[in-house]
Amino acid sequence: xxxxxxxxxxxxxxxxxxxxxxxxxxxxxxxxxxxxxxxxxxxxxxxxxxxxxxxxxxxxxxxxxxxxxxxxxxxxxxxxxxxxxxxxxxxxxxxxxxxxxxxxxxxxxxxxxxxxxxxxxxxxxxxxxxxxxxxxxxxxxxxxxxxxxxxxxxxxxxxxxxxxxxxxxxxxxxxxxxxx
Ligand SMILES: C[S@@+](CC[C@H](N)C(=O)[O-])C[C@H]1O[C@@H](n2cnc3c(N)ncnc32)[C@H](O)[C@@H]1O
Numbered sequence: 001x002x003x004x005x006x007x008x009x010x011x012x013x014x015x016x017x018x019x020x021x022x023x024x025x026x027x028x029x030x031x032x033x034x035x036x037x038x039x040x041x042x043x044x045x046x047x048x049x050x051x052x053x054x055x056x057x058x059x060x061x062x063x064x065x066x067x068x069x070x071x072x073x074x075x076x077x078x079x080x081x082x083x084x085x086x087x088x089x090x091x092x093x094x095x096x097x098x099x100x101x102x103x104x105x106x107x108x109x110x111x112x113x114x115x116x117x118x119x120x121x122x123x124x125x126x127x128x129x130x131x132x133x134x135x136x137x138x139x140x141x142x143x144x145x146x147x148x149x150x151x152x153x154x155x156x157x158x159x160x161x162x163x164x165x166x167x168x169x170x171x172x173x174x175x176x177x178x179x180x
Contacts, residue, residue: 006033008031008032008033008050009031009032009033009072009073010032010033010034010035010070010071010072010073011025011032011033011034011035011071011072011073011074011075012034012035012036012037012064012066012071012073012074012075012110013034013035013036013037013075013076013077014037014058014064014074014075014076014079014103014107015037015038015039015058015076015077015078015079015082015083016036016037016038016042016075016077017038017040017077017078017153017154017155018042018154019036019038019042019044019051019053020153020154021075021077021152021153021154022034022036022051022075023044023046023047023048023051026048026050026051027048029050030048030050032050032072033050033052034048034050034051034052035051035052035053035054036051036052036053036054037054037056037058037064037065038053038054038055038056039055039056039057041055042055058083058099058102058103058106060099060102063106063109064106064107064109064110066110067110068109068110069110069111069112069113070110070112071110071111071112071115072111072112072115072116073115073116073117073118074107074110074111074115074116074117074118075117075118075119075120076103076104076107076117076118076119076120077119077120077121077152077153077155077156078120078121078122078153078155078156078159079100079103079121080096080100080121080122080125080128080129081096081125083096083099083100083103097128097132100129100132101132101135101136104117104132104133104136104138105136108136108137108138108180111180112180113180114179114180115179115180116141116177116178116179116180117133117138117177117178117179117180118175118176118177119133119175119176119177120147120152120153120156120173120174120175121173121174122159122170122171122172122173122174123169123170123171123172123173123174124170124171126144126174126176127144129176130143130144130176133176133178137180138178138179138180139178139179139180140176140177140178141177141178141179142175142176142177142178143176144174144175144176145174145175146172146173146174146175147160147173147174147175148175150173156173159171159172159173160172160173
């Protein structure tokens with residue numbers, strides 16, 4: 001496993017999409033290890049050596065593929081409402097809030113004490129995400145604010161365009177950060 005006890009800080013992006021955000025981060029912070037978890041196939045020809053890709057999909061039955069207390073930073077960007085149930089779960093569907101809550105709790109399990117979780121999502125979801133973080137035992141270190149760099153991820157850029165075109169404040173990209 002890529003995140004063995006190397007002594008390096010490890011940052012994870014769950015549902016990292018095509019990986020643009022972590023490619024930039026990995027190039028800018030070569031001293032850290034970056035891991036993208038993504039169910040869709042992802043090929044990055046110019047992948048920096050400190051960036052790893054794991055084909056992985058969160059389900060009710062699966063936990064994150066890391067040891068407890070081994071991760072320094074978890075990022076979850078635009079995943080609320082986007083997580084499709086696995087084939088097994090279709091027979092007893094969980095609502096999106098429940099699926100998301102399980103993932104947030106699981107992320108807390110793999111984070112080191114003092115580790116950070118950073119979540120970007122649409123304005124309309126951010127207060128519910130804050131409630132889930134608090135219920136799951138995190139301390140909020142950054143209250144929800146407008147994302148200062150709207151092009152941080154592919155989807156934050158897309159939602160920013162939508163927001164600017166239609167002035168629909170519910171899609172505006174927001175960020176919230178919390179600590180274990
Ligand atoms: C809206 S995109 C966001 C991509 C990226 N985080 C961004 O902000 O540009 C949602 C991503 O989550 C992935 N995804 C969907 N269901 C997932 C699951 N159950 N577990 C992990 N990732 C999932 C999708 O394949 C997709 O890449």
